[in-house]
Amino acid sequence: MRNENHPATPSAGAGIDRRTLLAGSFALGAALFLGGTEGAQAAQLDALTGGTVDLPAFLALSQRLTGHDDLDEDHGAALLEALRGAGHGGALANLHTAVRAAGAAPEAVAAAAAGEAVAARALLRGWYVGLVAMPGGQERLVGYDTALMAAVTADFIPLRSFCGGAPHFWAAPPELDDLPL
Structure with missing residues (x-):
């Protein structure tokens, strides 16, 4: 006997039922x-x-795109997780395949990366700035002192992680004797 409160067939808008999901x-x-x-x-x-790229493959891809061989593995792991969370998992897999097939010429690598330009820019931004744009307009910090922005300018501009000096130290004019001019 059929109960009218519990129909035998799900309604069209109900989505997937439990039996179908389990099967x-x-x-x-x-x-x-x-x-x-x-x-x-x-x-x-x-x-x-949505495609997978493991950490060694991601680091190899990152080395090809950034031109840096000494990338921080912890920064890379955090960046890979953030990029996957931002929805770039499949694009990273496609980008890895395209760049691996491109060869060694920088022009070929750039052409291969153009096919997944959004993911490539997100990857480069994550390595150089340490930020990944997440869904909803949020920014996720994946690294600061390990970001490449510090490595590129390390020979003449130190990366500051704190504000130096007494309160309002910036209001006084700088002493010119200390400047590397």
Whole structure:
């Protein structure tokens, strides 16, 4: 006997029901556990997660795009997490594939990066400035003293992490004897 308060079929706007979700999850788990080669499993997982780039691949990509070989691994891990959180996971995978296939010429790397320009700019901004633009207009700080802005100017401008001097020290004119002119 059918209860009118609980219809047997879900309404059109109800979305996915519990049985379909469980059956799909079980089928996906079985396919990933039992099915195919590692490449097929990785492709299935990439399709579900929007593409993946692990930390070593991300650091290699970052080295190619920034031109710096001594990138901070902790900064890279935080940046990769933030970029994924900002929705750039699939674009990073595409960017990694394109840059890896581009060869060594800087022009070829730049042309390859142009296909995923938004993700490439977000990656470079994260390395040089230490900020990632998140959904909703928020900014996420992934690094300050490890950002490349400090490395580029380290030979003549020290990166300040605090305000020096007594209160209102900036109001007095500077002493010219100390300036490196």
